[in-house]
Amino acid sequence: MxxxxxxxxxxxxxxxxxxxxxxxxxxxxxxxxxxxxxxxxxxxxxxxxxxxxxxxxxxxxxxxxxxxxxxxxxxxxxxxxxxxxxxxxxxxxxxxxxxxxAMSLQEVVVKDNYAASRKKEESLNVEVVNNKFIQQNLGGSLSQSLERLPGVSMIGIGSGQSKPVIRGLGFNRVLVVENNIKHEGQQWGSDHGLEIDQFAANRIEVIKGPASLMYGSDAIGGVIDVKQSEIPTPNTVGGQVNLIGKSNNNLVGSSVNVFIRKNKLFADLRGTVMDYGDYKVPTDSISIYSYKAGLHDHLMRNTAGKEQDVHFSFGLIQPDFQTRFFVSNVYTKSGFFANTHGLEPQRVNTEVHDKSSRDILFPYQSVNHSKLINKTIKTWDGIRLETDIGVQRNLRREKSKYIAHGDMPANFPETLNMDPDMEREFDKYIYSANVKTSYSKIERLKLFSGINAEYQNNSIGGRGFIIPDYNLWSMGLHLVSKYTLSDRSKLQAGIRFDRGAINTKEYYDWFPSTVEQNGVETEEYLQRADKINKVYENISWSLGYVYNHQALSLKSNIGKSFRMPIAKELAANGVNYHRFSYEVGKSDLDAEVSYQLDMGAEYNKNHFAIGITPFVNFFPNYIYLNPSDKHDSQYGLGNQIFYYTQSSVFRYGGEMHFHWEVIPQLQLGIMGEYVYSQQLSGEKEGFTLPFSPPPSALFSVKYQPIHFNLAHNAYLSMDYRMTAAQNQIVPPENKTDGYQVLTLNAGADFQLGNQQINVSVSVHNVLNTKYYNHTSYYRLINVPESGRNAVLTISIPFSAHMH
Amino acid sequence: MKKILFIAMLTSLIIACSDSKDIDDIKPEIDTNVSFAFPKQCTTLYFGEDFNFSALFTDNIELGSYSISLHNNFDHHSHSTEVTECELGEIKTPVNPFTFIQDFEIPDNLTEYEANQSITIPTGDENGLFDEGDYHFFISLTDKQGWSTQKGLSIKIMHRE
Known part of the structure; x- marks a missing residue:
């Protein structure tokens, strides 16, 4: 090996x-x-x-x-x-x-050579999973499915919407790349999901740690790199049918893929549909402040949703040249828990809301994300040139019944050319381009260089203001070298320059407010946002060392990463309808910078493997949304004001894993994760950061492979997660108790004639335990995690040779 | 060199952080059950009159500020945070509802404060008389560290016959 x-x-x-x-x-x-x-x-x-x-x-x-x-x-x-x-x-x-x-290890991550080699190659800590892993650990969204990986968690709202968190950092601090192009939605929104179809993901790489060097701004906490289907073999036609069912929210779904390749030309088409009802929680009522909202039949009122995605890819492949186009559209619509959305706990008409658990009433969100990407690779002797060009459009809408607040008119004026129920709308166009080259003609040395450029234009609509219209330019230039010191060790060094400009537009209320000046009252359309033009520049760097000898593998990496402030951090001025707060931006924020030291050690021999991946991290100027002691009296209901500010933050933590093959069929695993964060300056000195994941350990037992007459690769496994209490909190969070949850999995590949059928069954939260996830957005209003959930996935691959 | 500096910096940080001081993680409290508190759940207020908002605010370290919001609940959209339910009037469309939103300071360095704020409810504005019926009385209180507590009361505001 x-x-x-x-x-x-x-x-x-x-x-x-x-x-x-x-x-x-x-x-x-x-x-x-x-x-x-x-x-x-x-x-x-x-x-x-x-x-x-x-x-x-x-x-x-x-x-x-x-x-x-x-x-x-x-x-x-x-x-x-x-x-x-x-x-x-x-x-x-x-x-x-x-x-x-006789032995096979690392089952918990994935049995995949690419993964193993990628992990040994990279001086940062990397996890690689494939579509099989997704199928066996299928969650409500991609981020949920990745939660099993140590160091990865998610911030979610409802059963189908969530965003990935790497070592406690999320939102704009985790960069998601799909088919080499940075995925751009409204990353800042904690109540939104990630617009990625997890069935279209063939291979996912998670980089735990700052990776600005290769990816630029936003990769300060880590990267999730999603690659879609690989190129089929010549003269084949084939595909796969996936069927999904879930018991908790009565989800039914299907994803169908067909591909064809002649000698040089190939095409790949996929469609995914999913439809789900309200999800069930093991409680009768939800306490919002001290108000108890009763639940009908344990159902989280109005959290039903649906997803409809289509992907088409085609291309040309030649020995020294390949080009590929990806066209996709991802659409989701999902409801928000009806009792909390707005400015205060909401009374709802239960007769209307509880009539069906599958309808999506107000308030709800819908997102449509379209993408067109081209990826072209040309190789000469020892030189490789790759270009990626992408166009994306993200259209997000949040709708709710009009309720006047602040000085808004009590009844929505019909004279306005606006949809009264459109709470917010964001329409964003993104144009991106990357050029990458690699040069490997010098002995022992491999050079990589690249340029990325991106332009975004975001326009807003709706009655509730939070961020202004803006446009954003950014470009970066990087050079990375990998030098082979010996058979056992490699050195990796890189440097990157980034420059970005953000221009936000001014915004005035659509309704007049009464302003009193020197005793005279006048009606004015108040200005909520000023014009802001900011330019940010940064030099990032990274230095890494990898050592692999026999069973031992060691790695170390030190680097500087950065992130440009986003429009919300610079110019927000509005109500957050999910946690009843008023959020205010700060126009003179500096670009966020992070220094991080990553280490990794793994010993992998015969029947066991043990590894540890610690990190220490320092942010001199972490951008933080600080809950103040002030109240707003202009716009909402006298909501508490949260101001964006910067403070220095120190974090450390890491992950560990231990795998032991007791007998050839029986594998035991333990994976643990821990993060500690502390603010070292500012008004919240001594406090942690919001949504800090508590320490957690996953104990797993897997029995495989079992072969029957018709079933191959059958497996039985059990995951027992123990999560500690999170008592490190910051306003407005609540302390969260620890919990234990049990998951059971089983599956097999059945051979029926010439047809293979892969079946996986998982039961999450087997004991229907009532527990709270500290990093769930609904934790703030005391919503427990979903109850027992059985997930069935069936995949039916088919293929044939063409003559 | 830079690496050594960085490690030294981190080590000093770890040492600096190890004597972590106690942070405040306790929310302030709004007490509307004390005898002098007003209004209480299901109270009726009257247009054209003053009333005295009174409540007891407490915090373990230092109180911040509070705000009061009064807005119509004709569509029964908002819910009180109290255990007792009040009888609500018919659902109706607002014509000229009364709205009041104001924030108030609390003197520095207090862990206990008896709010006593006179509030005037006018009879109407240039559009005529205000609508009477169900209103929502929303109190939000913060402490200096940014912890907050909210309380919502169901009240009625009526015109005197």
């Missing part, structure tokens, strides 16, 4: 490997000793530094430029590495059988 790693790390950062110039095709199938295909196995030829992963049918396909004798290495985690010498004088077909190793 270790020899494999040493050679394999040369493959570098991109999973799409460079194809050599012409002309012989070396292809075949990789299976295990029982002829079960092995998708994701690595086929690698060291002599020409060329390799591929097998596709979903275990097929591989390599272009070899010159006739000759080559050593081929085929490896797959959990199997003995296969080495053979092959003479290539013509197109060659070669099928390979791998022998299973």
């Amino acid at each position: 270790n020899r494999f790693y040493m050679l394999f790390i040369l493959l570098g950062m991109y999973f799409v490997s460079a194809y050599s110039q012409e002309s012989y095709i070396f292809s075949g199938k990789v299976t295990d000793h029982k002829n079960v295909t092995l998708p994701g196995a690595s086929v690698y030829i060291p002599a020409i530094d060329n390799g591929v992963f097998t596709d979903s049918n275990g097929n591989y396909h390599l272009h070899i430029a010159k006739k000759g004798t080559y050593v081929v290495q085929v490896s797959f985690l959990g199997y003995d590495t296969y080495t053979d010498t092959i003479m290539i004088t013509a197109n060659t077909k070669h099928n390979i059988k791998l022998t299973a190793l």
